[in-house]
Amino acid sequence: MPTGRVVGIIKRNWRPFCGMLNQSQIKEATRHLFTPADRRIPRIRIETRQASTLVGQRIIVAIDGWPRNSRYPNGHFVRNLGGAGDKDTETEVLLLEHDVPHQPFSQAVLSFLPKMPWGITEEDLKVRADLRHLCVCSVDPPGCTDIDDALHCRELENGNLEVGVHIADVSHFIRPGNALDQEAASRGTTVYLCGKRIDMVPELLSSNLCSLRSNVERLAFSCIWEMNHKAEILNTRFTKSIINSKASLTYAEAQMRIDDASMNDDITKSLRGLNTLAKILKGQRIAKGALTLSSPEVRFHMDSETHDPIDLQTKELKDTNSMVEEFMLLANISVAQKIYEEFSECALLRKHPAPPPSNYDILIKAAKSRELEIRIDSAKALADSLNEAVLEDFPYFNTLLRILATRCMMQAVYFCSGMDSDFHHYGLASPIYTHFTSPIRRYSDIIVHRLLAVAINADSTYPDLMDKHKQSSLCNNLNYRHKMAQYAQRASVAFHTQLFFKNxxxxxxxxxxxxxxxxxxxxxxxxxxxxxxxxxxxxxxxxxxxxxxxxxxxxxxxxxxxxxxxxxxxxxxxxxxxxxxxxxxxxxxxxxxxxxxxxxxxxxxxxxxxxxxxxxxxxx
Missing domain, CATH: 2.40.50.140 (Nucleic acid-binding proteins)
Structure with a gap:
């Protein structure tokens, strides 16, 4: 085995650590050991006279130094977070440990919010397409307040279909370089914990002015296609727009409308048209080799008073989940093509690298143990062999196999087109991809909106966007924030699972x-x-x-x-x-x-x- 030893430290990555105090058994002692929550971090020796009051509390400790002859580094007490096991305290710990910015927005940031009451101006009407007459609606999970996408479908006089994806125009409210923009860029993403949301942008934008709620006028960025009934795209246009959503539906409500033959209003007709096209689009994607993977997703049901988890159930996905997804994917691909055509050196894109063959060893062995073959020479071969891997006497087998396949995958990442040559998104079997459809909760989408606005002459050029090195640095931060948000979310699920099993x-x-x-x-x-x-x-x-x-x-x-x-x-x-x-x-x-x-x-x-x-x- 290759071996080595540390001969020097170039840069220390010390940060404040959350954990608990182990009080010394020696009476009147002021030196105590602190055990970090992160098991990879050694215990830290601190001096404090408050030990008796800090026992059983979650505290923060910072490292001061590590003498070469000492088993433990030395540090000092920073602050008390609260009692261990308390829900608010443990949430604070997991946010701090995963470096999730979660402090209230500063006055400097809030000062750049639009003054209320806010409304559509005459100037907006002059420079935007007025789409308020269209039968636009949104479909989201129950209780969703940050609605950043809405859809419409209608038949044209020539017999073709017009389909529109309308995305909240967050970039209208967040101008480059101000404190609000810098804070959103730093946070990178909204973080969804169990029963708590850490917004990337202030609530006035996330749940109000940018949220495409029903029966209110909102600014949007629209991607509109003309399609035939085979879901073939005949032409695509992008425009800044004004919309007025006619309904904010949950997946279940949208599904009920589609299935109820007695309903034939404009909203339901639009949903049925979208659903029919989405099934064709999904079939086309799968035919190209797009993967359908799996993970056992669960949802907590919270007590209305204590907000403790009282029940757990596996999420049920309906056709309408897939319907929304197909058009969001299509919009992301269409926008990626457009911004790359216009800005080949500085487009912000997203890629999903193909896994190395060795990653699939466990998947291949697992299938072989049931006398089935998994082929990995291409994404399509993998997708086809997963579809064929079915055991009649074991209905859950295919889901287990897809869960294993998920573990074989690489992480998708943001990158700048001028700094990379491999654009392919393996999981989606798409040669180019980006994120455009969720600007309320992802800063990457705000950048993509700005690039697209310049591409269609709806806004002026942003100097920083044309610098591929700055763009690449931004992508690094977005990838880091996205990864830490995922870890924090998993930690939140783990903590609430413990609460669920407590009694x-x-x-x-x-x-x-x-x-x-x-x-x-x-x-x-x-x-x-x-x-x-x-x-x-x-x-x-x-x-x-x-x-x-x-x-x-x-x-x-x-x-x-x-x-x-x-x-x-x-x-x-x-x-x-x-x-x-x-x-x-x-x-x-x-x-x-x-x-x-x-x-x-x-x-x-x-x-x-x-x-x-x-x-x-x-x-x-």
């Missing part, structure tokens, strides 16, 4: 083996979107005899039972609250019953969505 005692649930390791099995519980590990060894005693076959992969324990990937098992799930800072959900095997030794492993909440966010499937 449940021990539950018996059915699961499936997702991975087989040398000394453990990793189990997925679809009902709760939980993934947990059960180990078959003990460091203190001689462990059981284990026989791991990497080709299977299989794990045989004590020559009594062999575990295969995707085997159905039963486990107990319980909350281990013995360590208040690092509470864990434990999983232990119940069936198959076996006399061999096992250690219940720590479980993690699996979902990777933005729990209350907009439609995020397929990187749209």
């Amino acid at each position: 449940k005692g021990i539950l018996n649930e059915e699961g499936f083996i997702l991975f087989v390791r040398k000394n453990a099995i990793i189990i997925l519980i679809p009902k709760f979107g939980l993934e947990g590990t059960v180990f078959f060894e003990n460091n203190d005693k001689p462990g059981p005899r284990l026989n791991f076959d990497s080709e299977g992969p299989t794990l045989t324990v004590e020559d009594q039972h062999t575990f295969h990937i995707f085997d159905r098992v039963k486990v107990t799930i319980s909350l281990d609250a013995s360590n208040i800072q690092h509470q864990k959900i434990r999983m232990a095997l119940v069936e198959p019953v076996a006399p061999f030794f096992q250690i219940p492993g720590v479980s993690v909440a699996l979902p990777e969505p933005e729990p209350e966010a907009k439609k995020l499937k397929l990187d749209r």
